[in-house]
Amino acid sequence: MPSVCLLSTATADAANDNPERLAAAFEDAGWNVVRRDQNAVRSVGGLLTLSPDDHRLDEFDLIWLLGLGNRHSFLDRMQLLANVQPSRMVNTSTALLELHAKHALPLTELADLHPETYASCDPAWLRSMVDTGGDWVLKPSAGSFGHHVDQVDPNHPGLDTLLEELTGPHASNYCILQRYVPEIEVGETRVLVANCEIVGCYRRLPGPDHRANLSAGAHAVCHTLTTAERRIVQRVTAFLRDRGVRFAAIDIAGPYVLEYNIANPGGMETIARLTGRNPANAVVAAFSSLT
Template sequence: MRLLFLTQQFDVKADSNLVLLTLACLDRGFEVIWGSIDHLSLNSGGINAVGFVANASTLSSPLPQQWATFDCREFNLIWLLSLGKRQTFLDKIQLLRLVERDVRVINSTNALLHLRSKYGLTQQSTLFQHPETHASNQLAPLAEVIARGGQWILKPPAGSMGSQVFLLDRETSNYRDILRHMLGLHEDQYLLLQAYLPEITSGEKRVLMAGGEIMGCYLRLPAEDHRTNLAQGAQAERATLSHQEIALAHTIGAFCQTEGAEFIGIDMVYPYIIEINIVNPGGLGTLQGLGIDLPADRLIQQIIPG
């Protein structure tokens, strides 16, 4: 098995997904390459990546300064752990789409296009509940929603790690200024307004799934503000899932598999699904830090049986 992990930054922290998954793959005898997602290229019909061979010494010494070029079609599996620079997202998706005809890609380009942004979740009301959501790149309709009352979460459709996420209501004196700033000088940025769930003050559960099966879960408690993102100071605690939450997670896992998303993180405030994370969902290191046993090899086994 020859596997290419594509990422933007080569995160060599011991508890990073990149390191934990790499070690599990090496233990199984796989050849592992670390490649840069932002350096994909098309050369006479071939799709190339640049990077280096990952092994035990790679993880314990300075990263190689000299990178090699690899033919993406010579891998058995390409696993995305980052989408890299936003400006070139569509270019990279199109290049990977060409490779996907011959090589399995996790998660699929279809999933990356249709599940990564928050829009798709609003169309799955037969599967799960999702907070009321509005989207626009115009000030007037977004301001009108806020002016009608209620509390709203303002965020970019394809944001991550809680960046640029605001809690607003009509009493927020500068909400129109915040909208203008985030829409951009030429109103060329789309924004989402999502109804705020007061229940989230008691925490949001992150459910990590691989191959449609639950790998583990933990509770994310907001600490410094309304956000439950660990990158924004939220706290992680051990958690268990109710029978209803387990059933809902399996429903979503099965749906995501049909879309080609095999490694996901579900953010749940039952019965609501807040988000489905399909690009390197955090979880392995967090579970490990909470003393919850989830060997990365078990996750690899779900994705690559045998």
């Protein structure tokens, strides 16, 4: 019987139901499922195990990190998990370290798919970029749900305040300044991929403002990928696969990839609601070929 370890973080305000949905789908497919908090990972006599029973991580066929876990122990945990054989990890800890933040994509060979983007913790310099003209989007480097995402231009009355808030005390936090993509006004496509296979997609139509986040009032509708979108997904999926990522959400607007989410992307709940089909079953099927 193949086995999977799902490592998540138990919180009252979980971002989505991925841990529960995936656990049920793996169990239905005949997998042995073990769920633990990410902080259950520990090193014992040269082996990585899980508390409280010291179940060895190298005995699992798949290990799946869902989310980033406790912030204070994040780096220690990622360094421990870097010692796991990459073929056992759905998304490796190295990939989470290198690719999770929103400024990662424009620094890769996928830069031509990305809007003009800047990352800095210097509010004055970011202001000078905005002052070059046009519309921009200002956002945290690793935010989610559309929180603290603002559309700005050189005449925005609160621009300096927004920049100071995002960069934080003593300009200690990085934030992202990205050229506004007008294609977002007609919607953004979210695509879920598992082990290089597309397992579902939908279109997010913006709500009362520029954001296409469902938590910010956007509306989800069924969508069939265009040929151009499929080409983009194939290219991004191949890039992510080569860097240890086998489950991701890819967000596309027009010819651009706005971002990809590899930590614990939402979307399965929405696809299930729109189609009546549980995409977790397709996810499990995509990974079953590995065992």
